[in-house]
Amino acid sequence: MPTVVDATVVGAGVAAGRAYRLIRVPAATLFSVEGASIRWHGEALDSGGFAWSGRDALAYTQIHDPAGQRTWRGPNPLFEDVRSIRLVGERDIRIDYAYPEEPADLGLVYSMRSRTRDHPGALVLDSCDVTLSRLRFRFLHGFGVVAQTSRDVTVEGCEFRAPPDSGRHSAGFADFIQFAGCSGRAVVRDCLFDGPHDDPINVHGSYLRLAGQPDPRTLELAYPHPETAGFPQFAAGDQVELVDRATLQAIATATVRTVRQPSGRDHDQPLRTILVTVDVELPDGLVGWTAVENVTRTPTVRIVRNIFRNVPTRGVLVTTRRAVLIEENRFEHMGMAGIYVSGDAAEWWESGPVRDLTIRGNKFIEPGGPAIHLDPRSTRRAPGHAVHSGLFVTENQFVLDGVPALDAKSTRGIRFRDNSIVQRGQETPDIVLRSCFDVRIELDGAGPP
Template sequence: MTQVVDVTAFGADSSGVKDSTPAVVDAIAHARNLGGPVRLLFPRGIYQFYPEQAIEREFYISNTVGADQSHRHKRFAFLLEDLADLTVDGDGSTFQLHGLLGLFAVVRSERVTISNFAFDHSAPKVVDVTVAETGPAYRVLSVPPGNPYLVGDDQLTFLGETSPATGTPYWRHSTDELWYCQIHDPVAQRIWRGDNPLFTGVARLTDLGDHRIRVDYLSELTTEDQGLVYQLREPTRDTAAGFIWESSQVTVTNLKAGYLHGFGIVGQLSTDITVADNEFHADRSIGRSTAAFADILQMSGVRGTVTITGNLFDGAHDDPINVHGTYLEVVDVAGDRVGLQYMHPETAGFPQFHPGDLVEFVDKLTLAGAGQATVVAVDGPTGTDSSKPLTTMTITLDRAVPETVESGAYVVENVSYTPSVRIAGNTFRNIPTRGVLLTTRGPSVIEHNVFDQLSMASIYVSADAHQWYESGPVRDLVVRGNQFLRPATPVIWFDPTNQVEGEPVHRGVLIEDNEFQLAGDGEVLRAKSVGGLVFTGNRVVGGEPAYSITGCTDVTVE
């Protein structure tokens, strides 16, 4: 029998006036002590969440800030640790988040569902600036009402909202610090990365009130960008909006996400994750178009199954879906022990292996496997403190390291954490990057999705041991029944980083029954180092398709 824990019984305020954070902390603590399934219920209403009374934890999260100690402490509205059989049921409520606060963390837990609410941030760290008016030597800019700013001495500074605890803004950035820029055309429904011209050659800044700023320029030219939205941010991914770590059977469903702060939802060294029937979409009625500070979903080292179905991905600042493992570079070899290092600065601080995991050595130049072994012991970072080095670790294996393996020339992948994946029935639009990045040897299907005018490849399959160090090879992939509307080309791209051709890196790829609506001639498929590639029964309209096949074997294109 499911027990219901009503958060309002612990003091949560469904009227949206008071901070509900401490009440929810108490309600979660109570739920942890109950036996059997628990439904953590938020009776329909509006709930405010501030960071000051949220529980603080030291966490290290893949693809964020790596070992940077200035951001090691994280706070979440819901910190779900060491729990089982819990459902967070929003009952159709709205959650308003404040400050630098993540939405949820699921840590060392199992059978957890987060469902049925809308949420947004009051003052996102991405500032969506709309060009409301242009004329000779000036623009009038419109800023969403939730983003405070200061104009003084012809300088513009954007602020976070003011903390009720300290009386100071949660963050403050000048326009020079907000150097990362994307441009959104709301008429064409397209977003791309580009330079920010709004504050170059400025003669004068004037606050017109009502969230409007006039910018006068030294040049007399009239710009042609009226109506465009410049999405401005500084690039620090200080936390994740959702964090799933060392957990199993976690489901995120029926959420309406207005903005994901810091990073998206990260699944890290976990098992069986489902993300279904959510809307990741900013509130356009208040001038916002950014729904995520970076990626929306990042599955970094997951095993079992990853199921992503029926979602709307609209307005990210990076890839909506990225499923991958992590290559660690070999830095020391001694018998059955091997020293490893995280190579990309955004990923560090957490253990990448457990005793009993199967690992594979991989040649960096060819990406060919050089033998597998089972982990017996691990000595390295814990993921919850900095008591040990954060970028290196040592694993002990059940056999000697292969003689061919040398420091700096090989990487290691955790083969045990390579999931089967199903990505189906999703819509991708207003995306500046790729739609789906996928590198896993588990059987995977990408089917019946709509990719609408993405600015890079709609589907990208790499295996990268040189830049991002995101592993690994594809072994069984079906791309079927998708619509690619007005795509950038190549539309589907297999791009492993092997620098020496040898055996194919990826194997077993079927691309069938898709529709490609090209805006002109272009590459429908670009494939490098794929064995067993079949492209059949697809429909291409609007342009002359091209195909680039390099270093592949057993290829059928018809």
């Protein structure tokens, strides 16, 4: 059973001086009305409980507008100032309120869920030469399809979408696809991504926090993010890079000699710490301000001929130092950026500078944020140095409403040419650059403002 509740407002008005809504939930959604509250739940267990349960608005909501084909994150008014709740028919629920103002959200869908991503919907772990072809993913719980520490993984011709005519609009609890700590090739082509609760595609490594230095050749590393732990990250012979967490600039490199780490399959080793010995002596005083990335486990990426729609966040997130090609995709009304390049060692700890990124022949249709956004989360500048480099943007079509085609921070070597830009709505710059250098922008192909 889906762990997201899609509640469509099918009726709204005022009766006896009080507002009401009539909401409809899909047949796959299980619930019970308990006084002035609704309990949503999953399948019944033999123990007498449920696979999952929660009340009313749950912890997180995004809103979908079927008419406008847009999805965004926002507040949930369905369960504010509730006076009474009653079942009307099999799947329709009437909610009466204490206030008199008529609701103005007829037709909108409120998609509600908890926040805990407790496991992946599908996992490709420590594998190579894996292809997922022509599959239909109707709902993915947790982190979606996760390729973890794997090599040469392809997703092709797949459909990530709720079943048509099911009353459901959410096909994913969070992301659809994550490539984490992978190597070789990461390929996504000819897929449809419709209705996630987070980013459809996310390709990244993982920065580990340097928590201790028992000796000059030994590093004690820790998983800093509470939702990441328990997987092997290194093998003998892997190259690691130490970075300044504030600037994201490399300060040292080394090669792994030995490693003590979790296996991803048992609890024989600590799940949140890794002990690595390397081939060179490292300076003292690195604890507290440095992070470590395995630069061997970074993939080349091809994201080609996909469709992204009804996305509340970004279409593609990518941070990898190897060659990336994002080509002939269609990004429709993203809630935020179409393509987002970040990297940080403070929040999500998703690692990797981009050094060779080609964005070619894509269509960006009215994104909610910059169509292409390079936004490394560095907190201090390193004079003369950039976090990202090697960006080539060409032959794309941008239809924008009050947002730039490109917003880049701390990037060296930008080439932007032969793109078509049409700006609608409020006047805004086509290009925004912050702390960038070696930039060549050609706007001759821009459309009318």
